[in-house]
Structures are given as structure tokens and as C-alpha cells.
Amino acid sequence: xxxxxxxxxxxxxxxxxxxxxxxxxxxxxxxxxxxxxxxxxxxxxxxxxxxxxxxxxxxxxxxxxxxxxxxxxxxxxxxxxxxxxxxxxxxxxxxxxxxxxxxxxxxxxxxxxxxxxxxxxxxxxxxxxxxxxxxxxxxxxxxxxxxxxxxxxxxxxxxxxxxxxxxxxxxxxxxxxxxxxxxxxxxxxxxxxxxxxxxxxxxxxxxxxxxxxxxxxxxxxxxxxxx
Amino acid sequence: xxxxxxxxxxxxxxxxxxxxxxxxxxxxxxxxxxxxxxxxxxxxxxxxxxxxxxxxxxxxxxxxxxxxxxxxxxxxxxxxxxxxxxxxxxxxxxxxxxxxxxxxxxxxxxxxxxxxxxxxxxxxxxxxxxxxxxxxxxxxxxxxxxxxxxxxxxxxxxxxxxxxxxxxxxxxxxxxxxxxxxxxxxxxxxxxxxxxxxxxxxxxxxxxxxxxxxxxxxxxxxxxxxx
Numbered sequence: 270x271x272x273x274x275x276x277x278x279x280x281x282x283x284x285x286x287x288x289x290x291x292x293x294x295x296x297x298x299x300x301x302x303x304x305x306x307x308x309x310x311x312x313x314x315x316x317x318x319x320x321x322x323x324x325x326x327x328x329x330x331x332x333x334x335x336x337x338x339x340x341x342x343x344x345x346x347x348x349x350x351x352x353x354x355x356x357x358x359x360x361x362x363x364x365x366x367x368x369x370x371x372x373x374x375x376x377x378x379x380x381x382x383x384x385x386x387x388x389x390x391x392x393x394x395x396x397x398x399x400x401x402x403x404x405x406x407x408x409x410x411x412x413x414x415x416x417x418x419x420x421x422x423x424x425x426x427x428x429x430x431x432x433x434x435x436x437x438x439x440x441x442x443x444x445x446x447x448x449x450x451x452x453x454x455x456x457x458x459x460x461x462x463x464x465x466x467x468x469x470x471x472x473x474x475x476x477x478x479x480x481x482x483x484x485x486x487x488x489x490x491x492x493x494x495x496x
Numbered sequence: 497x498x499x500x501x502x503x504x505x506x507x508x509x510x511x512x513x514x515x516x517x518x519x520x521x522x523x524x525x526x527x528x529x530x531x532x533x534x535x536x537x538x539x540x541x542x543x544x545x546x547x548x549x550x551x552x553x554x555x556x557x558x559x560x561x562x563x564x565x566x567x568x569x570x571x572x573x574x575x576x577x578x579x580x581x582x583x584x585x586x587x588x589x590x591x592x593x594x595x596x597x598x599x600x601x602x603x604x605x606x607x608x609x610x611x612x613x614x615x616x617x618x619x620x621x622x623x624x625x626x627x628x629x630x631x632x633x634x635x636x637x638x639x640x641x642x643x644x645x646x647x648x649x650x651x652x653x654x655x656x657x658x659x660x661x662x663x664x665x666x667x668x669x670x671x672x673x674x675x676x677x678x679x680x681x682x683x684x685x686x687x688x689x690x691x692x693x694x695x696x697x698x699x700x701x702x703x704x705x706x707x708x709x710x711x712x713x714x715x716x717x718x719x720x721x722x723x
Contacts, residue, residue, distance in 0.1 A: 326714070326715035340577055344571040361699075447671055487556070
């Protein structure tokens with residue numbers, strides 16, 4: 270892009286990053302509230318998640334619009350181009366995390382119609398890991414930090430292991446006492462939703478590695494010629 | 497873009513569309529095979545799905561690379577810009593559909609360790625609808641056909657209703673006979689995976705409506721200024 274446009278581009282990129290962090294913060298809050306509502310059996314908290322997706326949806330549209338304007342106006346190249354296209358993809362991932370918070374809240378609402386199946390330990394841990402992955406993936410985008418992005422990819426295995434453990438544990442409860450079948454199903458769904466939040470963080474981290482290095486880590490691919 | 501580049505851009509856009517259709521075809525085949533493997537209890541078919549994600553992953557990387565090259569080389573504007581950015585997003589959606597085919601195949605493998613819970617009617621129907629949504633969404637991209645894209649959005653309700661029906665039906669089986677709990681869980685997971693394939697088709701259709709009209713139909717939003 271022409272030299273005179275560089276400072277404007279950098280300023281708008283900074284604003285874009287701020288917006289993405291804001292959206293990530295909203296998404297994370299919603300996941301935290303849904304799981305806290307589950308642990309505390311706090312109906313009000315859960316209902317707030319169910320009713321409150323307007324701000325995140327507005328940010329989703331605003332960020333998309335910013336990205337298209339920046340592509341059209343500055344026609345960025347190489348790492349700058351990848352940064353904007355990555356932002357479009359990250360924006361989509363964060364919007365899905367917001368949707369997953371709603372899915373979790375819906376399952377929590379159903380779960381609370383029954384007595385608790387068990388004390389919840391692994392699901393809150395899954396939520397902590399998923400949220401930390403989300404935060405780290407966004408920080409790695411903002412700081413273009415490949416090491417942090419790689420760290421997100423590593424955390425995903427832990428989340429997967431917990432998901433399997435939750436499943437086995439609840440299966441035992443269901444087999445022992447059919448009264449726990451229905452609420453256990455909701456806990457299993459919640460653990461799957463949390464796993465998917467980790468998947469979105471993984472997507473973001475992979476985008477960051479591609480953005481910074483033009484190296485595609487998906488599917489164990491080698492170099493691609495996009496820089 | 498300069499007039500002399502227009503024919504080249506159009507030619508490459510045509511190639512890009514062909515590649516996306518090819519990838520959609522691969523993804524659809526894999527979903528069909530996984531569900532056919534479930535219905536026919538055909539281990540070989542299911543194992544072929546589990547082992548065969550290399551072509552789709554290669555296409556995923558190739559399409560992404562094409563998109564970035566086209567953005568950098570032609571610096572397209574308005575609908576052309578939206579077409580390429582949409583292709584990046586659609587490419588991601590199709591890759592996820594390929595992953596979901598693997599998730600389905602894994603659940604089918606576990607399911608086949610048990611006697612069949614019931615005759616399967618709704619799950620194959622869900623698979624048919626999800627595949628048809630996927631095909632229509634890609635056709636709507638290639639032909640820039642908003643009516644067809646809207647039709648995809650409408651089909652999603654049908655898929656949701658079937659998912660709920662599958663869930664209720666299997667819950668009844670699980671409550672009646674604990675021996676069906678474990679295989680029923682896998683059928684429920686399969687129905688969720690199929691629902692998510694419909695969600696990806698919905699994403700694609702929404703992208704197409706945005707691409708053609710610069711109108712954002714997500715979150716019931718109004719016009720956005722990206723054209």
C-alpha cells in the first residue's frame with residue numbers, strides 16, 4: 270500500500286484488534302456465566318446468558334464490516350492481508366462461541382429441572398481450560414505470538430481427555446440409576462459444547478500461526494506460497 | 497482492478513468455484529458413506545471414511561492458498577472481494593463438514609459393537625437433508641442465487657425438528673432398557689453431528705446472501721456498508 274496510508278492502516282488494525290478482544294471478552298463472559306449458573310444452580314444467571322446475545326451479534330457484524338472496508342481501502346499484502354482475512358475468520362469463531370454459550374445455557378436450564386446427578390468437578394475444569402485457550406488464542410493474534418498460539422494447540426488434548434472422562438463417568442451413573450439418564454445427557458452435551466469452544470480457540474491459534482509465518486499447520490501441511 | 501486483469505480474475509474465480517464444488521462433493525460423499533455404513537452395518541465403508549481425509553485436507557489448503565493469491569494479485573472490490581472472502585469462509589465450513597464425517601464414522605464404529613437399538617429412519621433422513629442443504633448452499637454460491645440460499649435457511653428448521661425427535665425417541669429406549677444406553681448415546685451424537693453439518697450449510701447460505709446483496713442476514717441485521 271502507498272506509504273502515506275500505512276499509519277492509517279496500522280491505526281485501524283489496532284482498532285480491529287481492540288474490537289476482537291472486546292468480542293472475545295464478551296464470549297468468554299457468557300461461557301463463564303452459563304457454567305457458573307450450572308454449578309450454583311443460579312437460574313437468573315443462566316437466563317441472562319439466554320437473553321443477552323445482542324451485543325456480541327452487533328460486534329460480529331461491525332467487525333466483519335471493518336475487515337471488508339480495510340481490504341477494499343488499503344488493499345493490504347502479505348502478513349497484513351493475512352491479518353485481515355484471519356480477523357474475518359476469528360470473528361466467525363467468536364460468534365460461534367457466543368452461540369455455544371447459549372447452547373450450554375439451554376442445557377443447564379433443562380438440567381436444573383432434575384436433582385443434581387453428581388458434584389461437578391470436571392465440567393468447570395473444562396470451562397476453565399476452554400476460556401483460557403480462547404484468551405490465549407486472541408492474545409496470540411494481537412501480539413502475533415506463535416509460541417502462545419502453539420501453547421493453545423497443546424491445551425486441546427487436555428480438554429479432549431476431560432471430555433472422555435466426563436462421558437465415562439456419566440455413563441456409569443446412567444447405567445446404575447435410570448433416573449439420572451435425562452440430566453446426564455445434558456451434562457454430556459455441555460461437555461461437548463465446551464470441547465467445541467476449545468476447537469474454536471484451536472482454529473484461531475492455527476490462523477495466527479498461518480498469519481505470522483505463512484506456514485499452514487493444519488493437516489500437518491508444509492509451506493504454502495501465500496506470503 | 498485494471499480492465500486487462502478482469503478476464504484473468506474471472507477465469508481464476510471459475511477455477512475456485514470448481515474447486516469448492518469438488519471439495520463439497522468430497523465432504524458430502526464422506527457423510528453419505530458414514531451414514532450408509534451405519535444403516536448397512538458396513539465396517540469397511542466406515543473405515544474408509546476414517547482413513548480417507550487426505551484429499552479434502554489437501555483441497556482445503558489449496559483453496560485457501562488460491563484465495564490469498566487472488567486477493568493479493570487482483571485486489572478485487574465490492575462483490576468480487578466478498579466472493580473471495582466468502583470462499584475462504586466456505587472452505588473452512590467444508591473442511592469442518594469433512595471432520596464431522598469422521599466424528600460420525602467414529603460414533604458408528606462404537607455403535608456397531610452393540611446390537612442395533614432400533615430401525616434407523618430419522619437419522620438417514622437427517623443425513624439426506626444435511627447433504628441436500630450442503631449441495632444447495634454451494635450451488636447458490638456458484639450461481640449467486642439468493643433464492644436458493646434462502647431455501648437452505650428454511651430447510652434448517654426441518655433438521656432441528658428431526659434432531660429433537662431422535663433425542664426423544666432414544667431417551668424412551670434408554671429409560672426402558674439400560675442395555676441400549678451406550679449405543680443410544682452414539683446415535684444421539686450422530687444426530688448432533690448431522691445437525692452441525694446443516695449449520696455449516698446455513699453459514700454458507702448466509703455468506704452467499706451477504707456476498708450477492710451486501711445484506712447481512714445474520715442476527716436479523718439490516719444493511720451494512722460493505723459494498
